[in-house]
Amino acid sequence: xxxxxxxxxxxxxxxxxxxxxxxxxxxxxxxxxxxxxxxxxxxxxxxxxxxxxxxxxxxxxxxxxxxxxxxxxxxxxxxxxxxxxxxxxxxxxxxxxxxxxxxxxxxxxxxxxxxxxxxxxxxxxxxxxxxxxxxxxxxxxxxxxxxxxxxxxxxxxxxxxxxxxxxxxxxxxxxxxxxxxxxxxxxxxxxxxxxxxxxxxxxxxxxxxxxxxxxxxxxxxxxxxxxxxxxxxxxxxxxxxxxxxxxxxxxxxxxxxxxxxxxxxxxxxxxxxxxxxxxxxxxxxxxxxxxxxxxxxxxxxxxxxxxxxxxxxxxxxxxxxxxxxxxxxxxxxxxxxxxxxxxxxxxxxxxxxxxxxxxxxxxxxxxxxxxxxxxxxxxxxxxxxxxxxxxxxxxxxxxxxxxxxxxxxxxxxxxxxxxxxxxxxxxxxxxxxxxxxxxxxxxxxxxxxxx
Amino acid sequence: xxxxxxxxxxxxxxxxxxxxxxxxxxxxxxxxxxxxxxxxxxxxxxxxxxxxxxxxxxxxxxxxxxxxxxxxxxxxxxxxxxxxxxxxxxxxxxxxxxxxxxxxxxxxxxxxxxxxxxxxxxxxxxxxxxxxxx
Numbered sequence: 072x073x074x075x076x077x078x079x080x081x082x083x084x085x086x087x088x089x090x091x092x093x094x095x096x097x098x099x100x101x102x103x104x105x106x107x108x109x110x111x112x113x114x115x116x117x118x119x120x121x122x123x124x125x126x127x128x129x130x131x132x133x134x135x136x137x138x139x140x141x142x143x144x145x146x147x148x149x150x151x152x153x154x155x156x157x158x159x160x161x162x163x164x165x166x167x168x169x170x171x172x173x174x175x176x177x178x179x180x181x182x183x184x185x186x187x188x189x190x191x192x193x194x195x196x197x198x199x200x201x202x203x204x205x206x207x208x209x210x211x212x213x214x215x216x217x218x219x220x221x222x223x224x225x226x227x228x229x230x231x232x233x234x235x236x237x238x239x240x241x242x243x244x245x246x247x248x249x250x251x252x253x254x255x256x257x258x259x260x261x262x263x264x265x266x267x268x269x270x271x272x273x274x275x276x277x278x279x280x281x282x283x284x285x286x287x288x289x290x291x292x293x294x295x296x297x298x299x300x301x302x303x304x305x306x307x308x309x310x311x312x313x314x315x316x317x318x319x320x321x322x323x324x325x326x327x328x329x330x331x332x333x334x335x336x337x338x339x340x341x342x343x344x345x346x347x348x349x350x351x352x353x354x355x356x357x358x359x360x361x362x363x364x365x366x367x368x369x370x371x372x373x374x375x376x377x378x379x380x381x382x383x384x385x386x387x388x389x390x391x392x393x394x395x396x397x398x399x400x401x402x403x404x405x406x407x408x409x410x411x412x413x414x415x416x417x418x419x420x421x422x423x424x425x426x427x428x429x430x431x432x433x434x435x436x437x438x439x440x441x442x443x444x445x446x447x448x449x450x451x452x453x454x455x456x457x458x459x460x461x462x463x464x465x466x467x468x469x470x471x472x473x474x475x476x477x478x479x480x481x482x483x484x485x486x487x488x489x490x491x492x493x494x495x496x497x498x499x500x501x502x503x504x505x506x507x508x509x510x511x512x513x514x515x516x517x518x519x520x521x522x
Numbered sequence: 523x524x525x526x527x528x529x530x531x532x533x534x535x536x537x538x539x540x541x542x543x544x545x546x547x548x549x550x551x552x553x554x555x556x557x558x559x560x561x562x563x564x565x566x567x568x569x570x571x572x573x574x575x576x577x578x579x580x581x582x583x584x585x586x587x588x589x590x591x592x593x594x595x596x597x598x599x600x601x602x603x604x605x606x607x608x609x610x611x612x613x614x615x616x617x618x619x620x621x622x623x624x625x626x627x628x629x630x631x632x633x634x635x636x637x638x639x640x641x642x643x644x645x646x647x648x649x650x651x652x653x654x655x656x
């Protein structure tokens with residue numbers, strides 16, 4: 072090096088004399104300015120390799136002729152920069168650089184005579200960016216400029232690594248935050264569901280208790296009414312008092328039946344004895360119930376129900392109340408889907424087709440709606456317990472799982488087909504049950520001497 | 523003259539109306555002398571009676587509610603089975619869940635009637651097991 076050592080030191084000190092409180096881009100900018108002014112060169116640029124190919128450089132700072140100029144992107148091909156990158160070391164052309172790179176128009180336009188460039192790389196050796204100094208006059212001290220550029224390229228590189236590191240850290244924080252948010256939402260949803268289930272369970276327990284307690288007074292009501300009837304019969308009396316006694320007994324039994332079927336609903340045990348049920352009436356009732364519960368008058372008037380229910384289809388059913396509840400759930404689901412579609416579509420005509428027919432040895436039921444339909448991903452999980460697409464509080468996600476269960480108890484099958492946005496069809500098939508012995512309210516039948 | 527001893531039917535229920543009902547439902551047989559009905563509102567009174575009747579020869583049958591204050595039907599069942607094993611005990615209860623039924627059977631009950639009680643079934647039982655005519 073021609074320049075005396077102390078002068079080199081002074082030079083570096085002066086270049087380095089930049090506000091040390093600055094960091095990142097601001098620091099680099101000041102560095103560029105400082106390099107240009109201290110070294111007295113016309114051009115200083117700092118840029119980064121453009122991902123993913125890294126065949127061009129996007130400048131972050133260009134100092135040209137006394138001030139910062141607008142940034143640009145240039146292709147590395149045919150420029151001295153390509154050697155900087157490939158060589159991964161500083162490249163220096165003290166003079167006539169434009170002649171050595173005839174394809175580089177930028178050099179010509181800039182009137183570059185001298186060029187010094189150094190890359191800064193990642194720890195594993197891939198290119199991050201480069202620092203280039205150019206001048207319109209030849210370099211006086213090659214070694215000095217080579218040293219300076221290499222030295223400050225590394226320093227500038229540090230600021231770039233810092234940014235890259237911070238960006239990656241920020242990205243990770245964002246991902247984790249998103250994961251946390253998602254987990255939190257799931258947790259809240261689960262909590263709401265648990266609360267609903269807890270409420271249901273509590274209601275179930277209370278129902279169970281009340282129902283049983285009511286059976287005691289009913290015992291007295293029914294039997295006392297029967298006694299009145301018997302006494303009147305003995306005394307050959309009839310008339311309004313007799314009729315009154317009959318009414319008391321009948322309605323006592325009716326109340327008892329209501330309680331019994333309610334208990335069956337609340338119970339988690341396997342169902343009681345099978346009984347003959349008029350499925351056609353059950354379906355009619357369920358449909359009635361669901362139709363009556365529609366609150367939106369506009370939707371209600373638009374809704375077209377196509378009923379094709381074969382009358383008096385009587386079959387032996389286990390746990391009839393749950394089967395009825397299953398029908399109600401299915402119809403409710405169809406109506407919900409139709410209502411949802413109706414909300415967003417002015418001209419939409421909601422249609423519901425319900426069919427029930429006996430085709431020995433099966434009962435075949437189908438329910439079809441042209442509502443919102445079910446997406447394939449939801450369809451797979453549709454029978455899962457607690458799986459619902461309804462907002463929390465509106466659905467427990469138990470309806471279909473229970474329906475499937477109770478149909479299973481009756482050796483029945485349920486299938487759901489759907490085209491998202493267009494229709495859903497639910498088909499239920501269940502076979503005739505073999506005649507089972509009918510049990511009344513005696514748990515054990517006639518006295519068994521073997522006991 | 524052959525005097526057939528009446529069947530002693532014991533009813534235990536904390537609901538006093540049940541006593542009235544049984545008396546009315548069995549009034550024919552009571553008047554005929556084929557049934558002697560004893561109703562107790564609590565297990566304690568029932569056990570007192572049974573103790574006093576220790577020397578009694580003749581058939582006895584016991585019907586008891588399960589849910590009663592102080593001594594439950596299950597407790598009564600257990601005590602009767604241990605002290606008076608020959609007396610058949612039948613439960614009468616509003617609860618018909620399998621747990622209650624199984625427990626009763628396990629403790630030695632001979633049968634289980636659910637409320638509202640069908641007295642016709644009880645009459646059938648008394649007729650078949652003890653020949654009581656109604």
